[in-house]
Amino acid sequence: MSYPFPVQQARPAIRALYPVAIIVVLTLWLLPLFAISLTSIRTSEDLMVGNYWGWPKSFNLLENYQAVFTQTAMARFFFNSLVITLPTVFFVMILSTMMGFVLARYRFRGNMLLFALLIGGNFIPHQILMIPVRDFMLKVGLYDTPYALILFHTVFQTGFATLFMRNFIAELPGELFEAAKVEGTSPWQVLWHIVTPLVRPALAALGVLIFTFVWNDYFWALVLTQADTVRPVTAGLATLRGQYVTAWNIIAAATVLVAIPPVVMFFLMQRHFVAGLTMGAVKG
Amino acid sequence: MSDVLRASSGRTRDRRLPSSWWRRHREWITPALLLAPGLILFLLIIVIPTLQSFRISLYDWDGMGPMSWVGLGNYRELIVDPQFLTSLRNNVIWLVLFLIAPVGGLALALLVNQKIRGIRLAKSLFFMPLVLAPVTVGVVYSWFYDPTFGMMALIFQAFGATAPAILSDPELVTFGIVAAALWPQVAFCMVLFLAGLNNLDEDVLGAGRVDGARGFLMFWHVVLPQLRAASFIALTVTVIGALRSFDLIAIMTQGGPYGSSSVLAYQMYEQAIFSYRMGYAAAIATVLFAVMAVFITWYLSRVVRAERRRDR
Numbered sequence: 001m002s003y004p005f006p007v008q009q010a011r012p013a014i015r016a017l018y019p020v021a022i023i024v025v026l027t028l029w030l031l032p033l034f035a036i037s038l039t040s041i042r043t044s045e046d047l048m049v050g051n052y053w054g055w056p057k058s059f060n061l062l063e064n065y066q067a068v069f070t071q072t073a074m075a076r077f078f079f080n081s082l083v084i085t086l087p088t089v090f091f092v093m094i095l096s097t098m099m100g101f102v103l104a105r106y107r108f109r110g111n112m113l114l115f116a117l118l119i120g121g122n123f124i125p126h127q128i129l130m131i132p133v134r135d136f137m138l139k140v141g142l143y144d145t146p147y148a149l150i151l152f153h154t155v156f157q158t159g160f161a162t163l164f165m166r167n168f169i170a171e172l173p174g175e176l177f178e179a180a181k182v183e184g185t186s187p188w189q190v191l192w193h194i195v196t197p198l199v200r201p202a203l204a205a206l207g208v209l210i211f212t213f214v215w216n217d218y219f220w221a222l223v224l225t226q227a228d229t230v231r232p233v234t235a236g237l238a239t240l241r242g243q244y245v246t247a248w249n250i251i252a253a254a255t256v257l258v259a260i261p262p263v264v265m266f267f268l269m270q271r272h273f274v275a276g277l278t279m280g281a282v283k284g
Numbered sequence: 285m286s287d288v289l290r291a292s293s294g295r296t297r298d299r300r301l302p303s304s305w306w307r308r309h310r311e312w313i314t315p316a317l318l319l320a321p322g323l324i325l326f327l328l329i330i331v332i333p334t335l336q337s338f339r340i341s342l343y344d345w346d347g348m349g350p351m352s353w354v355g356l357g358n359y360r361e362l363i364v365d366p367q368f369l370t371s372l373r374n375n376v377i378w379l380v381l382f383l384i385a386p387v388g389g390l391a392l393a394l395l396v397n398q399k400i401r402g403i404r405l406a407k408s409l410f411f412m413p414l415v416l417a418p419v420t421v422g423v424v425y426s427w428f429y430d431p432t433f434g435m436m437a438l439i440f441q442a443f444g445a446t447a448p449a450i451l452s453d454p455e456l457v458t459f460g461i462v463a464a465a466l467w468p469q470v471a472f473c474m475v476l477f478l479a480g481l482n483n484l485d486e487d488v489l490g491a492g493r494v495d496g497a498r499g500f501l502m503f504w505h506v507v508l509p510q511l512r513a514a515s516f517i518a519l520t521v522t523v524i525g526a527l528r529s530f531d532l533i534a535i536m537t538q539g540g541p542y543g544s545s546s547v548l549a550y551q552m553y554e555q556a557i558f559s560y561r562m563g564y565a566a567a568i569a570t571v572l573f574a575v576m577a578v579f580i581t582w583y584l585s586r587v588v589r590a591e592r593r594r595d596r
Contacts, residue, residue: 003484003507007398022396022406030409032424032467035435039427095325098318106315114323115591116584121330123524123580127552127569131340131347131562132333155329158322187314216417218531223557234419238535241423248427255423262415270408273415277472278479 040064040252047248064253072244073228074254077236081261084149084232085214091154092161092210093203099158100165101191105177115166121159126219134223148224149232153214161206164276168202169195205276208269212262233258334573341566347556351563358567367543368568371551374458375527375575378547381462382469382526386518389473390511397481407478414471422535425464426451451537454544461545465532469525473518480514520583527576548572 007018027034039047041061068074103111133152134143142148172195180190221235228236237251237258244250266273306313341358343351362368396407413421428435431449440447450460484507492506508515530549533539539546539554546554548568556565 002397003481003489004394004397007400018398019400025395026406026409030412031435032428033412035428036424095322099322102315102318112588112591116588119584119587120580121326123576123583124334125528125549125569125572125576127549128337128573129330129333130553130569131556131566132336133329136333152329155325159326159330162322186310191318212415218417218419218534222534234417237419237423251423255420259416259420262417263412266411266415267408274475274479277475
């Protein structure tokens, strides 16, 4: 039995209308996305005569998207985003597995304090870190390089990721660890041979989440980078909007492109994504 | 920290390890080594900068030259700064309106929690705004609101009216941005409530049904109490999300017109990056931190209590 009660048990009229209701709500829900996608394939002539919302007179799909890559720095921004996001995901996975393992499996004074500190760190406003972190990156010479964003995101996301891994590792059957103890297995071996193979699903969920969080970041891209050769897609798109004020079709195409990686990631790994969000629901 | 690490097991024999010193101490050395890199980085990038910001807020500083001590001067300036009051008021508007998100998320979750054909795809499509970058959402909505060729204008024209220029009207602008921000936030809450609905206790539902509970009574007295965990999390992420709002404001209005859509997070950024007033900016950040600390403490106390209960 589930709630709300299955619509199959309802009167025939309701049963027939239910899918229609869902489609109507969903259409309204995604209206802005339809609009931007439609505009991304319009011709400039269409826009010139004010045909923003009607059916396009002709389609310019390839030309518009090609223009984004040839006439703007978008390809570079894409590359920058990957250079920042992928290493961050990798480092976060390693650090959070190590820390999560210790927090879940060892009882020591300060364990709870550390746990609280990680949650707190995850929820604080970014602005409280802005001036000192920017200053720090300037001093060590990382400002306006991808390393600044990799370093910052790795550390910030590790807080959330550690909580996530800690909860997952704490749920693993205790007998495994008891047996290892009896055998005299060293903590390194426990981590490598017992924990690592078992946490793979958790790491998959974490990977998609961290990828999305870092890819979508805008604030730190503004604060820690300046040059087009370093800026990720979010900051790049914002710059583009200033340059191509009237070329809405090009901006729309660029906007769709920025959205594609997280959306594709989400559809491929949906189960993991949802599991991650609802399990590690401490994320702000 | 290392000396307080209490090994979780007794002494074990292992012939492969050469030194008896290592054998005696590895039970705490390894965990300490595993914690060290993450912990050091966390102190360096999160904890220390937070404390530094508190300190900077007591100085007058342009970010490069010498810092001069002004004590609480920045805070004294804040409480009479009309822009600060506008930002604070906007933060309150964000906070209050964002409470629509848990309600809307629950409503959508109830709508799609059915086993009918194609429902999985429908759910995925409902989730989609959640994975979009705020920058994307900002661009999409700016354009939606455009008074000459936006969708908004089209809808108003259909009723023979002229659309208001939402993003350039000081009275409407914050509401317009919040509406855009609610889009992904409702999706987020929907995901959380769907997970909650999937974990309902079937026996309790059945009992409620046998007892003749239906309609609103069933929802209020049987279902909602079981969604307490999901509601708690949805409320927390919504409050934190509302107070953290920055991206959409930066993208859609840059705080304008004339600062009327600014919030503390944006005003802080503006003061630091464009006006080079680091001390003043740090003071704004500290106020925002203090407001959020209230919610963080409330959240932490509940989570830590639950954690202790589980430990026993």
